[in-house]
């Protein structure tokens with residue numbers, strides 16, 4: 121075996137960390153080893169080098185940096201020589217310069233490794249000769265410092281891999297995240313707290329018990345609770361009827377889809393022959409009072425005539441009436457339906473969900489499943505984040521490189537076949553790092569969306585967040601040039617070759633900003649906008665083109681010759697320079713989009729120059745608000761944009777970011793840059809039209825007052841003077857930590873139901889200023905909502921295959937009796953024998969001192985389990 125060191129007996133001191141001594145004979149062996157590492161050897165390392173990561177401390181440097189310990193153990197029978205191969209891994213945080221090659225070549229004393237920043241979140245670790253060998257059974261630890269903090273398992277992306285020249289890279293087995301994570305448990309506050317002021321600890325079972333502070337009133341209470349709440353639901357108190365298989369549906373041809381949808385759900389037929397009873401009528405009617413709104417509807421359930429009538433002005437209204445009827449029918453057994461009247465219309469015309477398919481790809485099936493569930497709760501906009509640094513996911517006719525290169529991530533350091541692995545996607549294209557929609561896939565999505573009354577809003581990010589696009593157009597340049605036509609090759613080139621600006625984006629890319637000062641950029645944008653518009657045509661008319669636009673890195677284009685040529689004042693001063701280049705891009709791109717008769721969407725900072733909205737506002741330009749961390753002082757931007765004429769969609773990071781964890785727990789998936797956690801209750805309590813009323817906590821968990829944010833006279837917080845410009849709200853499912861279908865469901869559901877509730881229905885409590893009074897009313901409302909959620913809606917989500925998050929139970933110890941709580945209606949279990957057997961929780965039970973219990977909740981259909989939580993009886 122080539123890996124076996126022929127040198128024996130002298131490895132003792134080299135097996136210890138930091139041994140500085142390398143004997144001449146060892147060096148010779150190492151050099152030999154470099155040339156002799158074979159695929160078998162690299163495979164051996166992949167299979168047997170056990171790597172574990174432990175977050176050691178965030179608090180020592182008060183959240184400015186944190187220390188990671190990486191323990192490597194050779195679990196195989198042969199010695200591993202550590203030269204001639206490298207480890208590639210991902211970090212959300214910049215590894216400290218001390219571990220990177222320093223510019224002056226300075227070596228730390230006792231140094232045994234070096235870490236190189238490749239690009240984005242990809243890093244390479246190399247062993248120095250001082251590291252020595254890794255003998256069988258021996259463990260070695262190395263320490264790394266990284267910026268910021270890491271407080272949860274998903275902060276350490278998996279799929280680390282080993283690579284060597286001319287050999288196929290191999291994943292390090294133990295870092296494959298499924299099923300046994302390689303990240304050591306977080307057991308101490310200095311591991312799970314970000315900085316000293318961090319108030320959050322993982323919820324104990326008793327804290328969680330307190331948070332489930334609604335009583336379980338049983339399924340009865342959920343009977344007439346529709347999610348989202350209708351404008352009015354009145355019982356007519358004239359008996360009930362039973363909708364069984366003898367019923368039929370009657371609908372005009374125009375309502376063919378709505379009728380078929382209802383047929384499928386209820387197992388009924390649509391009848392062409394007029395019947396006068398046992399009929400569900402679906403009708404379009406614009407004469408009926410109360411049906412003034414395009415999405416409004418009226419349902420009448422008339423027991424004496426055995427008739428259900430759903431009327432609406434437009435098809436969308438009929439569809440929403442159908443959704444309400446399905447919930448009412450699901451509330452009781454056997455098709456029981458009381459006499460009642462529902463009249464309804466939405467609060468906002470824009471009720472959206474954003475799904476990031478770029479950071480990690482989400483398959484067509486994922487999108488389809490998500491849309492079915494969106495439609496159940498009357499959401500009507502799907503914002504697809506189709507490109508970013510980490511991937512381009514939509515085939516664009518005429519520019520095949522975008523997806524052929526940009527739709528794949530693999531170990532190709534020069535990015536000619538694929539772009540670099542990111543976010544733990546591993547060395548090959550088998551993970552969700554790779555994937556894209558063909559034109560046909562996309563049209564399939566659009567077709568289904570149109571039926572479900574969902575408008576698809578495509579986003580292709582520019583000028584920054586464009587690493588994948590830039591690399592793809594470089595590839596295009598190279599192969600078109602082979603045909604000898606330079607002009608042609610340069611048609612869609614996205615960067616200025618005479619620009620040596622050095623910059624780093626938020627996600628640590630050094631080459632992710634399209635240059636605004638070259639014509640090929642606008643040729644590219646125009647081509648893409650037109651291609652996307654053409655795909656939508658006749659299926660799901662394109663109305664909004666979202667260009668992203670946020671996070672332009674400081675210094676991008678600072679030294680661009682093209683920009684200098686374009687603006688005589690360029691480089692006069694940095695503020696002016698940014699204004700010129702970014703403003704020029706905004707003007708050109710908005711012109712281009714508006715000329716196609718489209719509205720333009722962008723994240724709020726895309727439009728900000730010198731702290732002010734730059735484009736003159738028009739509601740054809742939509743600003744997506746997100747950075748409302750109150751202590752950042754940007755909370756008022758939403759209203760500022762609305763007042764200056766923009767249309768505004770709230771995607772407030774404090775309440776609507778579904779990529780953030782449900783609990784402040786290291787075991788919970790998600791990023792947390794905006795708030796440590798957002799549970800369904802918090803989303804439910806969001807007040808879109810009382811934005812400053814949502815001011816409550818800082819990112820630390822400390823409370824913050826409206827006066828601290830807005831000033832004593834509220835002078836820093838503009839009031840909303842053009843409420844009509846606030847067009848809606850949207851949940852955000854960014855996908856950095858969404859590595860498979862189940863993760864998407866977990867992060868989006870059930871929070872999405874609370875989003876739908878606030879998007880469709882304005883609660884009375886939203887306008888109440890007195891916090892205590894408001895909290896009481898929210899809690900009453902939440903009681904109804906969570907009862908309907910647990911007793912009815914989660915089961916319906918199970919039925920459509922949505923693997924929503926099952927929340928772990930809370931538990932309270934009273935003397936020697938344990939009570940458990942979860943969402944009302946869900947069954948819970950406990951184990952007294954270390955998870956070997958599980959008992960159903962039927963009510964408070966007796967425990968003994970010193971006993972260790974494990975607790976879990978079951979999904980509504982009993983098929984899935986929550987995270988298990990421990991309870992030790994003192």
Ligand SMILES: *[C@@H]1O[C@H](CO)[C@@H](O)[C@H](O)[C@H]1NC(C)=O
Pocket residue numbers: 166167168293
């Ligand atoms: C590592 O993974 C490979 C491929 O899945 C498998 O064949 C091998 O048995 C694993 N090795 C160990 C030591 O677990």
Ligand SMILES: *[C@@H]1O[C@H](CO)[C@@H](O)[C@H](O)[C@H]1NC(C)=O
Pocket residue numbers: 330331332333801895899
């Ligand atoms: C109920 O729990 C929530 C947290 O889930 C908390 O914000 C609220 O104040 C609690 N209400 C009462 C009445 O305890």
Ligand SMILES: *[C@@H]1O[C@H](CO)[C@@H](O)[C@H](O)[C@H]1NC(C)=O
Pocket residue numbers: 605606607608
């Ligand atoms: C090169 O391509 C450009 C743009 O497509 C075209 O106008 C020009 O005629 C081509 N030149 C030659 C020499 O083929």
Ligand SMILES: *[C@@H]1O[C@H](CO)[C@@H](O)[C@H](O)[C@H]1NC(C)=O
Pocket residue numbers: 620621622623675676678679
């Ligand atoms: C631009 O060039 C100047 C002079 O070479 C250099 O000092 C500066 O760092 C460069 N700026 C950027 C953002 O690269």
Ligand SMILES: *[C@@H]1O[C@H](CO)[C@@H](O)[C@H](O)[C@H]1NC(C)=O
Pocket residue numbers: 693694695696
């Ligand atoms: C830079 O340019 C801006 C915009 O024109 C101007 O407001 C500012 O005063 C200038 N700053 C300096 C230091 O010249």
Ligand SMILES: *[C@@H]1O[C@H](CO)[C@@H](O)[C@H](O)[C@H]1NC(C)=O
Pocket residue numbers: 734735736
């Ligand atoms: C905004 O509009 C005003 C007047 O309507 C005009 O003078 C100004 O140039 C516009 N600004 C931009 C950036 O388009």
Ligand SMILES: *[C@@H]1O[C@H](CO)[C@@H](O)[C@H](O)[C@H]1NC(C)=O
Pocket residue numbers: 833834835836837838839
């Ligand atoms: C906003 O409205 C409130 C209440 O009407 C008022 O007290 C406050 O001064 C206003 N703020 C600004 C900045 O005009």
